[in-house]
Structure formats: structure tokens, C-alpha cells
């Protein structure tokens with residue numbers, strides 16, 4: 397979707413002499429876009445393994461960080477794929493924020 401640079405409202409696609417341009421109610425018009433396709437922003441699907449959000453309310457357990465050798469890490473689990481599979485354990489070092497998963 398294209399928004400007007402002048403007034404901020406949604407612009408309408410208009411075909412003029414076989415060329416695409418966007419027209420706004422306020423009179424603002426984009427330049428000819430040629431044959432370029434209008435790329436809409438695709439919402440990226442986040443990988444299920446590593447949670448990038450800030451972990452605050454997670455329990456802290458004893459775990460050896462492979463990066464800084466710290467002994468304490470946040471701990472959480474994520475159910476992956478089929479529900480009959482065991483959930484994957486995750487740790488995040490409280491010191492260096494290094495995140496790893498427990499395969500055991």
C-alpha cells in the first residue's frame with residue numbers, strides 16, 4: 397500500500413496510458429512506477445527456536461554457559477512440531493545473554 401507523502405492518506409492505483417501511478421484525493425500523484433512491482437512488506441515469520449524478546453519473568457536455573465562459563469541461566473521450554481514430541485528446553489545466560497537449547 398502506498399500512502400500520500402503530502403497528506404498521509406491511502407492512495408489509489410491509477411493506470412494512465414498503460415503506466416501505473418498513484419493518485420491521492422488531495423491531488424498528490426506519484427511518479428510513474430513503470431513496470432516495477434509494488435512490493436508490500438512481508439511479515440517475516442520468526443524462527444521458533446530462539447526467542448528474541450526480553451526475558452524477565454523466566455525462572456533462573458543452574459546451567460553452564462558455553463560462552464562465558466556463567467553458572468546461571470534463564471530457563472524456558474517451547475513445544476515444537478507435533479504435540480507428542482517432548483518440548484525443547486532453552487537456556488539464556490543471565491550474564492552474557494547467550495541462548496542455547498538443551499538436546500538431552
Ligand SMILES: [Zn+2]
Nearest residue numbers: 400403420422
Ligand atoms: Zn494526499
Ligand SMILES: [Zn+2]
Nearest residue numbers: 461464489492
Ligand atoms: Zn554467558
